[in-house]
Amino acid sequence: MSPPTAPLERDLAGPVRDYLEKQGYTVRSEVHDCDLVATRGDDEFIVVELKRRLNVDLLAQAATRQKLTPNVYVAVPRPEKPVKRWRGVRHLLRRLELGLIWVTSGRGRRVQVVFHPEPFQRKRNHRASRAVLAEAAGRRMDGNTGGSNKRPLLTAYRENALLVALALSERGPDAPKNLRVRGTGPKTLPILYDNVYGWFTRVERGVYALSEAGRAALEEYAEVLPHLQAVLAETGKEGPSPSSGA
Numbered sequence: 001m002s003p004p005t006a007p008l009e010r011d012l013a014g015p016v017r018d019y020l021e022k023q024g025y026t027v028r029s030e031v032h033d034c035d036l037v038a039t040r041g042d043d044e045f046i047v048v049e050l051k052r053r054l055n056v057d058l059l060a061q062a063a064t065r066q067k068l069t070p071n072v073y074v075a076v077p078r079p080e081k082p083v084k085r086w087r088g089v090r091h092l093l094r095r096l097e098l099g100l101i102w103v104t105s106g107r108g109r110r111v112q113v114v115f116h117p118e119p120f121q122r123k124r125n126h127r128a129s130r131a132v133l134a135e136a137a138g139r140r141m142d143g144n145t146g147g148s149n150k151r152p153l154l155t156a157y158r159e160n161a162l163l164v165a166l167a168l169s170e171r172g173p174d175a176p177k178n179l180r181v182r183g184t185g186p187k188t189l190p191i192l193y194d195n196v197y198g199w200f201t202r203v204e205r206g207v208y209a210l211s212e213a214g215r216a217a218l219e220e221y222a223e224v225l226p227h228l229q230a231v232l233a234e235t236g237k238e239g240p241s242p243s244s245g246a
Helices: 009-022 056-065 082-095 126-138 156-171 176-182 188-194 212-220 222-235
Strands: 026-031 034-040 044-050 072-077 099-103 111-115 200-204 207-210
Touching: 009 026, 009 034, 009 044, 009 072, 009 099, 009 111, 044 056, 056 072, 082 099, 082 111, 126 156, 156 176, 156 188, 156 200, 156 207, 156 212, 156 222, 176 188, 176 222, 188 200, 212 222
Parallel strands: 044 072, 072 099
Antiparallel strands: 026 034, 034 044, 099 111, 200 207
16 A cells, blocks of 8 residues: 655645634635634634645744734644654744644544644753753863764763873873873773773773774874873873872
């Protein structure tokens, strides 16, 4: 069986009109560029903008209609998998204070009002804000290219791990306390011990070396190494000889 054909805008209009009329509205189409205008009583009216797909043009049209009435809805075909993909879209529509209507495809199209236009209560996620600020402050450089996804992001943690890897590549196997003296930071021991990326190997108690994966990582992030070398050079101290201390 072939998949159902995506409905045209006119295919959406009929079910939405029928739904609104059952709610006691009088519905008229194409009124001053509005797809549907539904009135009830002397001064209550809503505007519905119809589109086969939710896109920027639809949002712009709906936002313009808010100059006429706060009761503006967008009506689109119900997505096949609405949960994940539409979570952010629904949040955006709520922020824009727009209502959302889904029209189910197939025989006997069904109209579902997902939510009505309501004033949006903007709540700041303080925990997420602190996490963003901490991550930004923890990075020594901007080693990522905006919009790039060809390699893992250079987070503050990965940057610190690269700093440890670089120090080991320059000195050979060493103890965490000696690496910290070189400027690898207070998280040196957990970075080595947890070995999240597999970049390190323990050669004896309290002494770590760079693995092949670590050497490959240094090659992958070669363009940021000069900056990391400068971080190590700023310390201006030579660490003591390798020992078993942590």
